[in-house]
Amino acid sequence: MSDTSHIRNFAIIAHIDHGKSTLADRLLAHTDTIEARKMQAQVLDAMDLERERGITIKSHPVRMDYTAKNGKTYQLNLIDTPGHVDFAYEVSRSLAACDGGLLVIDAAQGVQAQTVANVTLANRQGLTLIPLINKIDLPAADIDLCTEQLEEVIMIPANEAILVSAKMDIGIDDVLEAVIERIPPPKAPTDTRIRALVFDSKYDTYRGVVSYVRMVSGTIKRGDKVKLLSNGQETEVKDLGCFRPQMVNTETLTPGEVGFIVTTIRTPADILIGDTLTGMQNSCTEALPGFQMIHPMVFSGIYPCDSRDYEQLKYSLAKFQLNDSALTVQSENSPALGAGFRCGFLGLLHMEIVQERLHREYDMEVIMTYPSVIYHVYKTDGAMLEVDNPVHLPDPTIIEHMEEPIILAKIIAPSSYMGPILNMVKEKRGEDLETATIDHLHVMITCKLPLHEIIVDFYDRLKTITRGYGSMDYEPCGYRTGPLVKLEMMVNGDPIDAFSCIVHRDCAEFRGRRLAERLAEVIPQHMFQIAIQAAIGGKIVARETVRAMRKDVLAKCYGGDVSRKRKLLEKQKEGKKKMKSFGAVNIPQEAFVEILKTKQE
Secondary structure (H helix, E strand, C coil): CCCCCCEEEEEEEECCCCCHHHHHHHHHHHCCCCCHHHCCCCCCCCCHHHHHHCCCCCCEEEEEEEECCCCCEEEEEEEECCCCHHHHHHHHHHHHCCCEEEEEEECCCECCHHHHHHHHHHHHCCCEEEEEEECCCCCCCCHHHHHHHHHHCCCCCHHHCEECECCCCECHHHHHHHHHHHCCCCCCCCCCCCEEEEEEEEEECCCEEEEEEEEEECCEECCCEEEECCCCCEEEEEEEEEECCCEEECCEECCCCEEEEEECCCCHHHCCCCCEEEECCCCCCCCCCCCCCCCCCEEEEEEECCHHHHHHHHHHHHHHHHCCCCCEEEEEEECCCEEEEEEEECCHHHHHHHHHHHHHHHCCCEEECCCEECEEEEECCCCEEEECCHHHCCCHHHEEEEEEEEEEEEEEEEHHHHHHHHHHHHHCCCEEEEEEECCCCEEEEEEEEEHHHHCCCHHHHHHHHCCCCCEEEEEEEEEEEECEEEEEEEECCEECHHHCEEEEHHHHHHHHHHHHHHHHHHCCCCCCCEEEEEEECCEEEEEEEECCCCCCCCCCCCCCCHHHHHHHHHHHHHHHHHHHHHCCCCCCHHHHHHHHHCCCC
């Protein structure tokens, strides 16, 4: 059997901007994995977007060799994971490839909502956590508060925490020694059957799909015949190796090691994250636990600003999908916006990243429609439909009831802002489940909220209310029945699909009025009066009017009887009536961009 005692597989988990990438840089520098002349900030964050926002979007593994104080050399595999809730499944698979983790807490900010969520994920995987209190060099650092939160919220003894400053290079050697001493080595395999966990993948133009794997048992070498357990697809290993942090070829991958495998598979959709790779000769029959299909949670239409760019957008999305299998794309057509695509995203951040990367990497200017979620629509005949686009909602007369997705949210904020936060939760149709005091300054509010209510502006408003000190994390929590209706916007009697949405009956009138007001501002005047209406079923709940352009037909009338003026005005009135009956309202693309960029409350 292979000896795994010299291997340590671990992740760094932290809230956004708590110093995860900087700590990874210091570990790489202290283990001489990267030469000093090639070192740069956030070396594992390859995208400009990751560097600018200080977030990790894609997993970046790296192998380091470290000689400990006991004289032995260890192989340290750091699996840098995304931190945001949108990528929770990818994080769980990356953590499944680890045996422990470094929990980074900002000494100035303390425990945040995402910290709690990531700790919960790590505990589910049974990982050993080493708490690090980072940024101890800051004037605002409050170490006592952090240790108090560590014990009260995360239930880890304060004496286990290591004080570090990744930026100032303080305490990094202590962290490396703690990884060796506290994180257990991978479990020794009980047999020689090949089992490898695929925790991520990327597409390479020349090599096809590159799978990131953690070997659980068995040994894989170049030329081996392997297969995927989820779909039974058989393939051959063309290349394999490890990350330093660039890809470096090796002869084999043995139990406990983390590396990459290049096979003959060229389609990214064929290799699923969390899948089990096994050998054809020495195969296993049971998949490694935790695998599930990724399902989008938020949907939005993507249309080119210029209809001539449709083919370019189609090509860009197809290319984008090669490195982001979580994005789902389906063609659709809108009478108002023309040909486009209905796309499914893991969450709001994922949607924002896709839009930003389409603009930066593919130079595509796009319009995105109002985001929607998946509703369960129960018809009177007992059938259930999953509807993610309001356009596909059946006639209200055959709908028995509808269900909307619910999330369980944890909000951590200073206790002085608790009142405004609870008011906002109530306003968003949320239900406060529990309010717990973390320490003498902070509270944690646990509540249930409809997913649809938080996908537009909830997080921004939370940051505004709490002066930037509040943080939130959430997870799906099933479905709930509610009085949901389809809100349609009509311009001159014609429904505009791009502005349709499914809303709660109590909010429908307010939202319809706001949308009608915004449309009245951006739709240019025509020669006839334009009615902008918000409708639920056949009932109009809000109306705004765009006044007609006025032509002074009396200018040429210099005198005479009043009947001359009346005759001219009546003739104009008849002409406008006739024009309105067959005239089309031209809504410019700029109006759609303006409305769809406006975050509705």
